Amino acid sequence: MSVVTTSRARFRDRNLEPLWDKVRAGERLSREDGLAMFASDDLHGLGRMADHVKRARHGDHVFFVLNRYVNPTNVCVLSCAFCDFARKPGEAGAFENSIEDVLEMIKPGTREAHIVGGHHPDWPFEYFERMIAAIHAARPETQIKAFTAAEVDYWWRRWKIEPREALTRLKEAGLHSMPGGGAEIFSKRLAKQLKYAGKADADRWLEIHGIAHGLGIHTNATMLYGHVETLEERVDHLLRLREQQDRSGGFLTFIPLAYQVGTTRLVPRQTPPTDDLRTIAISRLLLDNFPHVEAYWVMIGEETASLALHFGASDVNGTLEDEKIAHMAQAESPAGLAREQILRMIRDAGKVPVERDALYNVVKVWS
């Protein structure tokens, strides 16, 4: 197969040819290259370049994890214009889970617990610290991936707990890694327009991830796309992540998040699968220092996620029992998948499923 993928370059879009030379030589792509890729309609060509990079890193392997999503609360002081999940305190549909409730949700044998929630104005940092300690005590086999940089920043805003202190204490309590949410799209223009200016901005979000990396906490990164952002804003977002990774090196996975229209309706409908595929491919190509790019099936659907495995994605997230954030925005995918479905999604693409833990240690290669 390697003979075929490296056979003489044929791109419908000739503008991709100099980029292909760079990719094969392992040279870093520039901002202009990023824009040229988003301007290209050569979906196959973008996919081929991204697949080349993905194969060089991971061969035919595609990773997944048996995981559980836990949302302690959806109570949130913010009013982000793209969010269907948040509720104000006391509002219909608001929920607040006790530590016992949270423990109840994490079944024995869960490999990874992914825990994110709203910015709850009354819950002190110590509550979250106790939550992590309780999970770790009750489920020592479960790796805890918890709290976005936005939540960590909120503890500073609300309780004046420095991120370094918060993360140090959480790590002590049993935190293994951090999810990549809350990045949205790094843009002052959109933060204002979409009312997320009250949240950690790009500098702060990246700073907190840098602190986490310095403490030995691996993290992920995301980008919310497919709403009213420009393609330049996508490229700039990716490049800021790449710079941060050069500095601190602790990112494991980049997860592009396709905006779910739900009831917030920033655009009339979800971005098409061809946009998901090129965004995944271009992310793989620009983020040359990220180990993984993920096809998050909850947002883009099982079919597109499966196809994305030809476009540079090397991870499909996991079984995700009880995911709520996308589903409160009416995401069409089922709320959880059995391992069998994850396996067939990977195998139909001709790839080898590799079950992993939260830190990408291999649990089992499913041949």
Added chain:
Amino acid sequence: MELSPLDELRAKVEGGKRLERPDGRWLLTEAPLLELGALAQDARFRRIPGRRVTFVIDSNPNYTNVCITDCQFCAFYRKPGDPEAWTLTVEQVLEKIEFAAGKGATTVLLQGGHNPALPLDYYLDIVRESRRRFPQVTPHFFTASEIQTMAQVSGLSMPEVLKRLREAGQDTLPGGGAEVLSERVRRRIEPKKGGPRAWLDVHREAHRQGFKSTATMMYGHVEQPDDIVDHWEAIRELQDEHRGFTAFVPWSFKPGNTLLEKWIRAYKGPSTYLRMLAASRLYLDNFDHIQASWFSEGKRAGQVALSWGADDFGGTLFEENVHAAADYVNKTTVDEIITLIRDAGYTPVQRTTEYEILREY
């Protein structure tokens, strides 16, 4: 310099050379999916230039679920006398066509089980009355095996049945019932429907009489790559004779509620589908149109398929009961079809049953 298999295949395709069996097997088993997609899309643009993607406003009602053929892949049929068996009267069928016409349909794809209790006049009446009352609707009725059933119940020859249907006003036949045109596969999943010839003979005779028809394929059950190549060979050869096929329409088997369900080992998902479409576009060098099915493969996979060699997005399918019997339901509207095509980067164009352009959006 030694050429890679991909370069060899590209040279063949671009040189206008016909692909052969080993090429077909390679396309189905080894060709890299993205390069294959690019080749198929080039082939599509050579045959159908421009970024137009056609669709048809149609409906797929059924006149009976009574069937004596017991195909293992079918969740729709009931045996005669079964409490869930039903057969519509001619008037009831016409009501369904009226419903479709009222929603703007220009094609009604009518098919049903093999019900030995129905006389030939039943079918001829439906065609005649449909033409008379709804001249704007093309009666795209009755698959090959239904035509064979009509011949058996009437004692007429199959060509004679086709002749009478044509006199009654029918000009096109749907391509269903082909499944995979290979002796081995058909013996396994539909032993009472006959080998590939049972389907091919009807289409050959229909083309000879001036009918147009489509060729379909249902894959993802017991077939091997060689069976798919058999299928392509058979329809490509027939297309050389009369150019009577308008399009090729592959779809994946839906195992829900069927006898075949427990035998299915490997699920065939979107990557297999894209491969099938693109490989078909390259192998079937005498077919103008390759149809992407938003219906059977999902809307988003259908959109991606437009970049893998397909140039048609199928129909609106206002009514559909056969997949629904296998617990597979998918619905759309004309507006949604237009949006899906546009979002995938193409220009939506409404067509007739015979692929004449009606309206560009």
